[in-house]
Amino acid sequence: MNLLLLEEADFIAADRVILRDRRLTHMQEVHRSAVGDSLRVGRIGGLMGSAEVLRLEASEAELRISLDQPPPAKLPLTLLLALPRPKMLRRVLQTVAAMGVPRVVLVNSYRVEKSFWQTPFLEPQAVREQLILGLEQARDSVLPHIIIEKRFKPFVEDRLPAMTEGTLGLVGHPGNYPPCPRGLDEPVTLAIGPEGGWIPYEIDLLAKAGLQPVQLGERILRVETAVTALLSRLF
Numbered sequence: 497m498n499l500l501l502l503e504e505a506d507f508i509a510a511d512r513v514i515l516r517d518r519r520l521t522h523m524q525e526v527h528r529s530a531v532g533d534s535l536r537v538g539r540i541g542g543l544m545g546s547a548e549v550l551r552l553e554a555s556e557a558e559l560r561i562s563l564d565q566p567p568p569a570k571l572p573l574t575l576l577l578a579l580p581r582p583k584m585l586r587r588v589l590q591t592v593a594a595m596g597v598p599r600v601v602l603v604n605s606y607r608v609e610k611s612f613w614q615t616p617f618l619e620p621q622a623v624r625e626q627l628i629l630g631l632e633q634a635r636d637s638v639l640p641h642i643i644i645e646k647r648f649k650p651f652v653e654d655r656l657p658a659m660t661e662g663t664l665g666l667v668g669h670p671g672n673y674p675p676c677p678r679g680l681d682e683p684v685t686l687a688i689g690p691e692g693g694w695i696p697y698e699i700d701l702l703a704k705a706g707l708q709p710v711q712l713g714e715r716i717l718r719v720e721t722a723v724t725a726l727l728s729r730l731f
Contacts (some may be wrong), residue, residue, distance in 0.1 A: 499537065514561065531552055541638060543563035556587070558655070567638050568635070574599045574660075575600065575686055579603065581609075582615035589642075590633070607693075659685060663683040663684055665708060667686075667689075668722055668726050673709040690719065712725055
C-alpha cells in the first residue's frame with residue numbers, strides 16, 4: 497500500500513492512532529518500519545499527511561500523525577456499470593477507486609446473470625474493503641459512493657435522467673458509433689455494459705435518458721479493461 501488509511505476507531509487522541517490489523521502487518525513485513533520512521537497516512541473521508549512511528553510491537557503500533565494535505569481531486573464522472581461477475585467486480589472496484597471515480601451505479605442488465613446479485617462480494621463491508629485497497633494504491637482518502645440498482649428499466653426511466661442532467665452522457669459500446677471523445681474537462685455520465693455488451697433495447701433506453709453510444713474500436717474488451725481504457729481516454 498502507498499498510503500495507510502486510518503479509521504475513526506484507530507484514534508486514541510487527536511494526533512495518535514493505534515494499529516493492530518493488516519496495516520500493522522504491512523508496516524512490519526513490507527515497509528519494515530522502525531521506531532522514528534515516517535509513513536504516509538490519510539484519514540478516511542478526510543485529510544492526508546504523515547505519521548511518525550512512536551512504538552512498534554508484535555501486536556500493535558502507535559503513530560503520531562499530522563494531517564494537512566487535501567486528497568486528490570475526483571474525476572467529474574458518474575459511472576454506470578452493469579454488474580460484472582464477482583471476481584471481476586473486486587478488481588473493478590479497486591480500479592475505480594484508484595482512478596478517482598466519485599460515484600458508481602451498479603445496475604442490472606439482460607446479460608447479467610441472476611446469481612451475480614447473490615455474491616457476498618456485494619455486501620457493504622466487502623465492497624468497502626476493495627475500495628480501500630484502490631485508495632491505498634492511489635493515495636486517496638475519500639471513498640467512492642456506490643449505488644446498487646437491481647431493476648434496469650425503472651432506474652433508467654425514472655432516476656437516470658436526473659443524474660445525467662448537466663453532464664455529457666455516453667455509453668461505451670462496440671459498433672458503428674462515433675469514437676469516444678478525448679481529454680474532457682466537463683462532467684460525464686458514462687455507462688459500461690456487461691460481458692457481451694448491452695442489448696439493443698437497453699441501448700435505446702439509455703439513449704432516451706441522454707446517453708449516446710461511443711466506441712473504442714473493433715476490439716471487444718473485458719469490463720475491467722474497458723473501464724480503464726474509457727476513463728483514461730475521457731480524462
